[in-house]
Amino acid sequence: MTASAPCAIFRESLLDYLDEALHPAVREAARAHERSCADCAGLVRSVREQRALLSSLPRPAAPWDLGARIERAVANSRRASARPRRWMAWTAAAAAAAVAAIGLVAAAPRLGAPARSLTVVEVELPDRGTLLGRFAPSYENPTGSLLDPLVSNENP
Amino acid sequence: MSQFPEPREASDAAAEEALVRRAQAGDREAFRSLYEKYQDRVFATAYRIAGDRETAADLTQEVFVKIFEELPGFRFGSRFSTWLYRVAANHAINKASETARHARLNERIARERPAATPAEPPSRDRFAGERLQAALAALSVKLRAVTVLRYLEGLSYDEIAGTLELSVGTVKSRLFLAHATLRELMDDEVKEGDR
Numbered sequence: 001m002t003a004s005a006p007c008a009i010f011r012e013s014l015l016d017y018l019d020e021a022l023h024p025a026v027r028e029a030a031r032a033h034e035r036s037c038a039d040c041a042g043l044v045r046s047v048r049e050q051r052a053l054l055s056s057l058p059r060p061a062a063p064w065d066l067g068a069r070i071e072r073a074v075a076n077s078r079r080a081s082a083r084p085r086r087w088m089a090w091t092a093a094a095a096a097a098a099v100a101a102i103g104l105v106a107a108a109p110r111l112g113a114p115a116r117s118l119t120v121v122e123v124e125l126p127d128r129g130t131l132l133g134r135f136a137p138s139y140e141n142p143t144g145s146l147l148d149p150l151v152s153n154e155n156p
Numbered sequence: 157m158s159q160f161p162e163p164r165e166a167s168d169a170a171a172e173e174a175l176v177r178r179a180q181a182g183d184r185e186a187f188r189s190l191y192e193k194y195q196d197r198v199f200a201t202a203y204r205i206a207g208d209r210e211t212a213a214d215l216t217q218e219v220f221v222k223i224f225e226e227l228p229g230f231r232f233g234s235r236f237s238t239w240l241y242r243v244a245a246n247h248a249i250n251k252a253s254e255t256a257r258h259a260r261l262n263e264r265i266a267r268e269r270p271a272a273t274p275a276e277p278p279s280r281d282r283f284a285g286e287r288l289q290a291a292l293a294a295l296s297v298k299l300r301a302v303t304v305l306r307y308l309e310g311l312s313y314d315e316i317a318g319t320l321e322l323s324v325g326t327v328k329s330r331l332f333l334a335h336a337t338l339r340e341l342m343d344d345e346v347k348e349g350d351r
Contacts, residue, residue, distance in 0.1 A: 014335075015328050046339045053288045054307035062199040063213050070191050073217040074224045081225070 006033055010040050018047060169235070176236045180227050187227070191220050194237070197309070198244045204304040205248035206255065207293055215251055219244045234318070241311075242319045245301060249320075252297040284342075291341035299334040302327055 010033045016022050017030045034041050063069075178186035198219055203212035222243055230239060292300060305311045305319060317324045 011332065015332060043336075043339070047335045049284070050288065050335055050338055051307060053285055054292075054303065055310075057285065057289065057308060059196070059200045059308075060203045060209070060212075062196045062216070063209065066195055066199060066213055066216060067192060069213065069217050070195060070220045071188070073221050074187070074191075077221045077224060 007037060007040055010034070010037070011043065014043070014047065018044070018051070172236060173232065176227070176230065176232075180230065187224060190223075190236075194240055195220070198240065201241070201244050201304060201309055202248040202251075204292075204308055205245065205297065205301050206252045211251060211255070212248075215244075215248055219247050222247070238315065238318060241309075241315075242321075245305060245319050249297055249301050252300070287342050288338065291338045294341055295334055295337055299330055299337060302330045303334045303338075306331060 010017075010030055013022060013026070013030060017027065020027070022030060034044055175186050175189055179190055195216060199212055199216045202215040202219070203209060206212055206215055219240070223240060230236070292303065295303065301320065302316055305316045306313075311319065313324045313327050316322070316327045320327070322330075
């Protein structure tokens with residue numbers, strides 16, 4: 001059933017009416033409507049009864065071991081959040097150690113190894129003009145190899 | 157009036173803030189004091205919204221783990237209890253919505269199978285409180301949440317609005333709808349009982 005206009009207005013402000021939060025003049029008008037409308041009066045009775053019952057429902061008791069369960073769950077969370085930090089610290093330490101080891105090996109003098117140097121050379125290519133490139137000898141290839149061209153002045 | 161343990165005096169509020177700050181700094185005893193103070197209320201809210209004890213206990217644990225994890229970022233923009241309540245209520249609502257979805261699915265599956273035994277008719281002389289509890293459990297999660305927060309936990313409309321991130325108007329209209337639905341559900345049960 002659709003409520004009539006005064007009923008709709010009354011119901012809209014029902015909670016404020018029951019909480020006595022309406023302006024006195026509006027409250028009087030609402031009280032007058034309640035007296036004259038059996039449907040709305042029934043609703044008021046029902047809501048009042050519900051509110052009284054709901055407020056008197058006993059609070060459910062928590063399980064006796066709830067505190068211990070929270071304690072365990074929080075401790076697990078603490079451990080879980082500590083784990084990545086420890087992992088990251090170990091990884092950082094391992095990376096630093098690896099960099100240091102590579103540095104030491106590279107810096108160590110090698111018996112009979114040619115001195116490493118980087119030379120820029122200009123190479124004449126038959127029928128292709130000149131090619132300017134970086135020349136770097138390596139331990140594996142002491143005579144060196146042309147690594148990459150820097151400037152090319154190739155014939156078209 | 158709020159039944160949730162709001163600090164009544166300024167000194168209580170200051171003491172609680174100091175406790176929260178100690179917990180933020182990593183003081184385990186301070187955090188323990190916080191959950192010992194609030195665990196029963198969080199459990200009660202979770203139980204009323206989610207509907208069963210075991211789920212409510214799990215939810216309470218999860219809420220305090222979340223609070224513990226997010227505590228360092230808490231900037232006292234609201235009271236600690238308001239923040240805790242918001243986390244608890246929303247967590248319970250999400251869980252209850254998920255459970256309701258599963259229940260609807262199970263119901264559909266059950267409807268497609270022949271019923272093994274007829275459902276037990278409701279008792280004729282059920283007390284009004286019991287009928288109300290049954291009706292409350294049958295409300296949608298949204299309506300149940302505002303009802304629980306208002307009448308069982310005693311939050312004001314403003315506090316509920318803040319907790320559920322709704323306008324006060326929406327809180328009131330949901331609450332009115334909850335009352336109207338509870339009335340219908342309770343009337344239906346009385347009629348069922350009279351048959």
